[in-house]
Amino acid sequence: MANIRFHPNYDLLRHYACGELESPSSIMLNAHLEFCPHCRQKLASIEAEQASQLEKSEPVPLSPSLNAMMMDIMAQEAVDIPVPDKAPACQLALEDKAYSLPSILQQHNDKIGPWSRLPGNIKRAQVDVCGDSQMNFIYMDSNSALPEHTHQGQEITLVLAGEFYDESGTYQPGDFIVQTKEHKHLPRTRDGQDCLCLTLLNAPLHFTSGLATLLNPFSQLFFRH
Ligand SMILES: [Zn+2]
Structure with a gap:
């Protein structure tokens, strides 16, 4: 790409x-x-x-x-491994949409939880991975925004489909964005453009601006099970 x-x-x-x-x-x-x-x-x-x-x-x-x-x-002669009758699910469904998953995630399909709704027109599905960090699919509908926040740890975002933007640029499928404590950003989508990302957090987000600071107790939602 x-x-x-x-x-x-x-x-x-x-x-x-x-x-x-x-x-x-x-x-x-x-x-x-x-x-x-x-x-x-x-x-x-x-x-x-x-x-x-x-x-x-x-x-x-x-x-x-x-x-x-x-x-x-x-x-020894090579032996073919039988292919299961039913192909493993390789798509992530969200309402009327279906996204094809990267191969590595197809292998973890059984670890993907149901979608839940978060404020700001955002939906999230957790991926149950081992370790202390939290992996989520984040879906941002068009014209949505995640309140401005900093990261108490590290956040890795991989764009899977669509695009979003923040103060530093526009991010498209394949973009691998690493953010740490020094970064403060306000991710949002444009009119008519939604976005699906995979994110990995090792600490809760910290919301920084105005009313959004009221969300801080709530930021655990982006992190905790
Ligand atoms: Zn690369």
């Missing part, structure tokens, strides 16, 4: 390549990679670099019994 302008940074990709990311973060990253040839290429070069470093280190000889086992495995 040519329009992606926001990508995970090099460190995040490197941690991903090393298998060092917690599973919710790696789900976010994996879903971005499905959208983004640019980052897939970057990841491939990180992996190639890691492989060449491995080659430089001393090879560990296989023990005779392990060697025999390997030979045995290599000699």
Whole structure:
């Protein structure tokens, strides 16, 4: 997708390549990679670099019994894994709409909870992932806004469909936006343009402006089960 302008940074990709990311973060990253040839290429070069470093280190000889086992495995014929009659659900339904999910989320389809309504014309469906962080699908109808807020921890947003914008720009499918304590923003959608995102929070949001500060007790809703 040519329009992606926001990508995970090099460190995040490197941690991903090393298998060092917690599973919710790696789900976010994996879903971005499905959208983004640019980052897939970057990841491939990180992996190639890691492989060449491995080659430089001393090879560990296989023990005779392990060697025999390997030979045995290599000699086995490939067996097709039967495809289930009913294809796994690969779409996320919301009222009359259906969105195709990135592959990594198709595998977690059973962990996606029902939609609930939040203020500001926003809907949310939780994804039950392990760990302390909170993953949500957030659907913003056209002309809706999430009150201005800061982040007490880190928020990763991946746009899946449609677009939203804030003070820093417009975000489109595939965009991977990382926000921390320093960022304050007011995400909103334009007239006639809705948006579906996947977000990962590791602490509740903190609403900052005017009446919205009254929502702070309520910000737990964006976070807690
Ligand atoms: Zn990318």
